[in-house]
Amino acid sequence: MSLEEFHRLPFKPAWKQEYINGCLIESPRWVIVHATIPVSPRPFKSPVPLRPAKAGDEQALLPSFRAAFKDVFEFCDNTQKQFSQSARQSLHHFFHGPFHLALPASRVAIGRPGTLEAGRPIGAALVLAQEEGWALLDMIFVKPTWHRRGLATALAAAALTALHEQGGYRTLVSRYHLGNEPSRAWHHNFGFADEPDLRLAQLHLRAAIHELRRLRESGQLTSQENRRLNRERARWQKEADRLEALVKAGREDEADPWRKWRRKPRDDEMIVLKKPAVPQQKDV
Ligand SMILES: CC(C)(COP(=O)(O)OP(=O)(O)OC[C@H]1O[C@@H](n2cnc3c(N)ncnc32)[C@H](O)[C@@H]1OP(=O)(O)O)[C@@H](O)C(=O)NCCC(=O)NCCS
Structure with missing residues (x-):
């Protein structure tokens, strides 16, 4: 596959797509x-x-x-x-x-x-x-x-x-x-x-921008698809801007569900984080 062909592939938010030695390598994206x-x-x-x-x-x-x-x-x-x-x-x-x-x-x-x-x-x-x-x-x-x-x-x-x-x-x-x-x-x-999620909003925004460019360059962009993708792009741009503003205002929890919905360890759990007294195999 040529690099040009690679750039014209549809963007799949759930898949990581890499171009290595003339080949497309797809692996699951952990979102x-x-x-x-x-x-x-x-x-x-x-x-x-x-x-x-x-x-x-x-x-x-x-x-x-x-x-x-x-x-x-x-x-x-x-x-x-x-x-x-x-x-x-x-x-x-x-x-x-x-x-x-x-x-x-x-x-x-x-x-x-x-x-x-x-x-x-x-x-x-x-x-x-x-x-x-x-x-x-x-x-x-x-x-x-x-x-x-x-x-x-x-x-x-x-x-x-x-x-x-x-x-x-x-x-x-x-x-x-x-x-x-x-x-x-x-x-x-x-x-x-x-839940609102800045990383996810940025991913959806990237997907809309990529699809608009890809379809335009390949001459496949119908006016209906153009309107739909532009609506998607505007929606995710607005959401990404809103969440970025929250992060800048120190309200990270509202833009990152991993922070918002995390279980805080109890005091007695901290013991597992201590370095083990006996060296592990790889330390020897
Ligand atoms: C996801 C899962 C739990 C759904 O179980 P289920 O008993 O088939 O779901 P229900 O019958 O209650 O589905 C209710 C509605 O959900 C939606 N839905 C469920 N499965 C769907 C599918 N494969 N595709 C599209 N919509 C689906 C539909 O709207 C469905 O209503 P409908 O059948 O009247 O159209 C089942 O597919 C599953 O066990 N998947 C593998 C394990 C998994 O992925 N679990 C979730 C991990 S987070």
């Missing part, structure tokens, strides 16, 4: 979108029974986690071994992470009695306690055979309702990968709103 929803009761109708998550679910959820995430963006560059390890670690982290609390509002969907899946988990919405006032939807997943039947919606609605009943939480925060289109569509459909 996480934070989305929030107020905690309030939500009526729901589930196609299968739901129950609160329990400690033994760490193992029981592995098959449905593997099936659900097998072809998902965030694991697309994993080897089979890495993926298996990530699946185990993600569930272990939720159930036994040393610095957070798995909330009883977490819900697991169970196969219907009389079917091959009877009693087995087929999906879950797993919620972690974070700061006072907000909780994190750490994971939501459904086995592919159950997709588009309202199961993730029922799981999240049940978790949201239980969180409301538990009290003390105003906001449920979730994070999804920009490249995970089904997750993005699901979050928006459920009612999650993306």
